[in-house]
Amino acid sequence: MTGVPAVALSAVGKTFGAGKPSAVTALTGIDLTVAPGEFVSLIGPSGCGKSTLMRLVADLEQPSAGTISVFGKTAHQARLDQDYGIAFQAAGLLPWRTVRANIELPLEVHGVSRPQRRARAEELLAMVGLSDFAGHRPDQLSGGMQQRVAIARALAERPRLLLMDEPFGALDEMTRERMQGELVRLSAQTGCAVIFVTHSIPEAVYLSNRVVVMSPRPGQISAIVPIALPERTEDTREDPTFFAAVTAVREALRAPQRVGLELT
Amino acid sequence: MTATLFARRVLTPVIFGGLLLVLWQVFVDLRDIPGYLLPSPSAIGTQLRENLGDILASSRASGANALIGLIAGIVLAVLAAVVAAWAPLVERLLTPLAAAVSAMPIVALAPVLSIMFSATSDLPRRIVVAIVAFFPVFVTTVRGLTRIDPIHAELMRSYAAGGWDLTRVVRLPGAVPYLFTGVRVASSLAVISAVVAEYFGGLQNGLGSRITSAASNTAYARAWAYVVAAIGLGLVFYLASLGAERLATRGRAPSST
Numbered sequence: 001m002t003g004v005p006a007v008a009l010s011a012v013g014k015t016f017g018a019g020k021p022s023a024v025t026a027l028t029g030i031d032l033t034v035a036p037g038e039f040v041s042l043i044g045p046s047g048c049g050k051s052t053l054m055r056l057v058a059d060l061e062q063p064s065a066g067t068i069s070v071f072g073k074t075a076h077q078a079r080l081d082q083d084y085g086i087a088f089q090a091a092g093l094l095p096w097r098t099v100r101a102n103i104e105l106p107l108e109v110h111g112v113s114r115p116q117r118r119a120r121a122e123e124l125l126a127m128v129g130l131s132d133f134a135g136h137r138p139d140q141l142s143g144g145m146q147q148r149v150a151i152a153r154a155l156a157e158r159p160r161l162l163l164m165d166e167p168f169g170a171l172d173e174m175t176r177e178r179m180q181g182e183l184v185r186l187s188a189q190t191g192c193a194v195i196f197v198t199h200s201i202p203e204a205v206y207l208s209n210r211v212v213v214m215s216p217r218p219g220q221i222s223a224i225v226p227i228a229l230p231e232r233t234e235d236t237r238e239d240p241t242f243f244a245a246v247t248a249v250r251e252a253l254r255a256p257q258r259v260g261l262e263l264t
Numbered sequence: 265m266t267a268t269l270f271a272r273r274v275l276t277p278v279i280f281g282g283l284l285l286v287l288w289q290v291f292v293d294l295r296d297i298p299g300y301l302l303p304s305p306s307a308i309g310t311q312l313r314e315n316l317g318d319i320l321a322s323s324r325a326s327g328a329n330a331l332i333g334l335i336a337g338i339v340l341a342v343l344a345a346v347v348a349a350w351a352p353l354v355e356r357l358l359t360p361l362a363a364a365v366s367a368m369p370i371v372a373l374a375p376v377l378s379i380m381f382s383a384t385s386d387l388p389r390r391i392v393v394a395i396v397a398f399f400p401v402f403v404t405t406v407r408g409l410t411r412i413d414p415i416h417a418e419l420m421r422s423y424a425a426g427g428w429d430l431t432r433v434v435r436l437p438g439a440v441p442y443l444f445t446g447v448r449v450a451s452s453l454a455v456i457s458a459v460v461a462e463y464f465g466g467l468q469n470g471l472g473s474r475i476t477s478a479a480s481n482t483a484y485a486r487a488w489a490y491v492v493a494a495i496g497l498g499l500v501f502y503l504a505s506l507g508a509e510r511l512a513t514r515g516r517a518p519s520s521t
Contacts, residue, residue, distance in 0.1 A: 058422055059422075060418055060421060060422065079421075079422060079424055080424045082423070082424065084422075086418075086419070086422045088415055088418070090415055092413065092415030092416060092418075092419055094416065094433075094434065094437070094438075096437045096438070096440070097437075105419075105423075105433065106423050108433070109420070109423045109425045109429050109433065110423070
């Protein structure tokens with residue numbers, strides 16, 4: 001299995017409302033390969049199709065063109081096999097369930113026995129540092145804590161791939177940086193590949209092995225910036241190599257607009 | 265409950281109600297209002313005391329009809345709502361039908377049902393109650409079942425969960441507060457319809473028949489005593505459904521998404 005990429009996209013396109021005059025081409029000509037254990041961020045302005053791209057991998061949308069494979073299978077089969085865990089911008093916890101029962105949700109749906117579920121939930125609660133809040137309801141938690149529960153839930157099935165759609169988008173800057181640190185630790189600990197959609201350049205740089213820069217109308221990949229940072233610590237954010245990488249991503253994001261200006 | 269909250273929530277309405285009763289009594293006594301126009305609270309109280317045994321027995325009969333009909337109506341409404349939420353076609357078929365049935369007045373339904381069944385049967389009144397209770401529970405439960413957070417739907421889809429899992433794990437628990445809103449409305453309607461259904465024949469053992477027979481014998485104070493019992497019964501049902509609602513939705517945020 002070592003040779004099989006976590007995700008392989010080839011000439012993928014997505015058009016919403018194909019055939020109608022209101023048809024919108026969200027994505028076109030996407031080629032991307034994500035290696036097992038690799039952390040890849042998708043970044044770009046609104047409407048560049050980065051969320052759509054993640055949803056295609058999750059089999060929540062169907063591609064209009066091209067092929068998607070997840071661990072060598074179709075995206076559909078990968079979803080059925082629970083090869084990925086997913087987290088959205090909103091934590092999306094069930095408000096009537098306790099924190100523990102929320103984390104157990106995917107396991108419960110897949111018929112895992114109660115004692116096994118309980119044991120796995122305890123493990124995950126410890127992993128995200130919420131053991132003391134197992135019996136709390138989601139609305140008793142802060143936004144950051146809710147998002148940690150959502151991440152624990154996404155990891156419940158020990159997926160080899162984690163899909164995250166701006167999971168820290170609604171958090172304040174302090175919480176956000178702390179959550180980024182935790183995510184780096186979690187992804188190293190679990191060894192799963194991550195596709196991470198974000199608006200934030202420093203966030204993408206801090207987290208990723210590679211940053212995929214996208215441009216809108218139609219959504220496509222305009223650059224892929226490899227990030228070669230030493231092991232992430234809190235000091236990483238003040239490291240010159242970090243700033244250099246942020247600058248590289250920022251310039252990659254500006255590049256297509258510069259082309260646009262030259263044309264007009 | 266703190267002392268001030270108790271004073272505001274309980275004491276104030278009790279004092280206000282007591283004051284109204286005193287005014288009523290004084291008004292009847294001073295203006296010398298004849299008993300057939302408006303009996304005084306004291307006369308009604310005397311009747312309540314004298315007929316206490318029968319009032320309790322007929323309250324129990326009406327209460328049993330209301331309760332059994334209410335439960336049947338709720339069970340049917342929830343089942344129908346689950347089916348309606350699952351199949352939009354069924355929802356489009358059922359909702360107008362349920363609305364039509366609920367628009368059918370009890371006064372029209374009760375005599376027909378009374379004739380259909382034997383005069384010694386409790387069934388017609390219970391059917392009336394069930395029909396009346398069905399609609400509010402059905403409408404609110406369908407709303408609760410179909411209002412689903414898109415993120416929850418996507419999550420369940422990402423888990424490759426089946427339709428029944430979605431219903432069991434997301435739809436049904438999410439619909440509970442909506443269901444109980446319907447039950448609260450239905451519980452008051454259940455008592456009203458159980459009592460009113462007795463005005464139109466059938467077994468004569470409940471509050472409704474006592475009210476009509478007392479009124480037709482010009483025993484107005486006695487009729488009022490049974491009306492007071494009907495009000496009490498309605499309150500018991502309302503408070504019980506309120507308590508059940510509190511119990512079922514405890515630990516939830518008042519405005520869960």
